[in-house]
Amino acid sequence: MTEAYYLKPVGIIREIDEKVRIEIYDEYRAALLGLDGFSHIYVLYWFHQNDTAENRRTLQVHPRKDTRNPLTGVFATHSPLRPNLIALTLCRILAIKGNQIEIADIDALDGSPVIDIKCYIPGEVSDTRVPGWV
Amino acid sequence: MTEAYYLKPVGIIREIDEKVRIEIYDEYRAALLGLDGFSHIYVLYWFHQNDTAENRRTLQVHPRKDTRNPLTGVFATHSPLRPNLIALTLCRILAIKGNQIEIADIDALDGSPVIDIKCYIPGEVSDTRVPGWV
Numbered sequence: 445m446t447e448a449y450y451l452k453p454v455g456i457i458r459e460i461d462e463k464v465r466i467e468i469y470d471e472y473r474a475a476l477l478g479l480d481g482f483s484h485i486y487v488l489y490w491f492h493q494n495d496t497a498e499n500r501r502t503l504q505v506h507p508r509k510d511t512r513n514p515l516t517g518v519f520a521t522h523s524p525l526r527p528n529l530i531a532l533t534l535c536r537i538l539a540i541k542g543n544q545i546e547i548a549d550i551d552a553l554d555g556s557p558v559i560d561i562k563c564y565i566p567g568e569v570s571d572t573r574v575p576g577w578v
Numbered sequence: 579m580t581e582a583y584y585l586k587p588v589g590i591i592r593e594i595d596e597k598v599r600i601e602i603y604d605e606y607r608a609a610l611l612g613l614d615g616f617s618h619i620y621v622l623y624w625f626h627q628n629d630t631a632e633n634r635r636t637l638q639v640h641p642r643k644d645t646r647n648p649l650t651g652v653f654a655t656h657s658p659l660r661p662n663l664i665a666l667t668l669c670r671i672l673a674i675k676g677n678q679i680e681i682a683d684i685d686a687l688d689g690s691p692v693i694d695i696k697c698y699i700p701g702e703v704s705d706t707r708v709p710g711w712v
Contacts, residue, residue, distance in 0.1 A: 449624050449693070451583040451662045468653075472661060474637040477651035481709025485653075486666060490583050503608040517611035519602075519619075519695040527606060528585045528693050532620060532666070534703065559583070559662050561653035564703070565712055569668065572700045575615030 453557035455543075457489060457550070466545040466558055473543045475561075480540050484564035487550060490557045491529040499525045513577040520575075531556070534564060587691035589677075591623060591684070600679040600692055607677045609695075614674050618698035621684060624691045625663040633659045647711040654709075665690070668698060 454475070455468040466487065468476060479485070502525040507513040518526040535547040545561075588609070589602040600621065602610060613619070636659040641647040652660040669681040679695075 449585040451585060454661050472637065475651040475653040477638055478648065478709060479651060479654040482654060483705060483707035484703060488664060503606065504611055514612065517609040517613060519609040520613040520616060520697050522696055526694065527588050530622060530694050532696055560660065560664050562656055562666055563654050565708055566706045569618060571617060573617035574699055575612060578699055
């Protein structure tokens with residue numbers, strides 16, 4: 445329970461001229477082989493600007509920072525304040541050029557460290573249910 | 579690029595009598611408030627049995643350990659060998675009792691450390707494309 449695991453950044457998110465791209469570091473470039481067969485990826489990155497002990501102790505928030513939304517446990521949100529500061533977003537790939545993946549649909553801060561990328565395989569998710577604040 | 583980030587386990591996956599449940603540690607229990615409003619969650623856990631330098635250096639694999647599948651970069655797979663040993667699974671919640679979340683549809687090993695839980699919000703994902711090995 446006290447053991448810790450460490451993450452090394454494998455790339456960085458760059459936002460330039462309203463284009464968003466993931467720049468994978470050279471040493472991890474081989475891990476991109478075959479990614480061009482997919483339309484979408486999960487991008488896992490680190491909320492690096494929130495990496496303080498206090499933020500990591502935050503267990504409940506008002507979703508979307510709107511106090512009209514009920515106080516909610518961070519595991520029931522995608523809040524950038526949470527015990528482990530991992531962000532998860534499903535993104536469409538626009539283009540892959542070398543070690544650069546141009547993506548749509550991410551609201552990460554420029555300079556966010558990327559910690560993993562996983563392919564998106566469409567699956568059957570049925571009978572979904574969400575609370576009112578969503 | 580050399581900076582590292584630390585993860586602390588927030589719970590553990592338990593498989594008993596073909597039932598799978600996530601046991602959230604007491605100190606993080608408050609983070610579950612409101613989770614019962616959702617039908618599905620993303621579970622992020624650690625491939626703890628693969629945590630060796632060699633496994634973390636593995637950048638290409640044959641998906642599903644089947645050599646008939648083309649050699650593929652780990653970022654284009656969900657391989658348990660990858661630079662950062664994070665597993666990601668979308669699961670249906672069967673029941674929540676106290677700090678225990680009973681779930682369906684996970685193939686994690688008993689004892690896997692849970693590092694994060696995020697609510698699943700259905701979104702529109704269209705025009706998906708995957709390679710032949712999927």
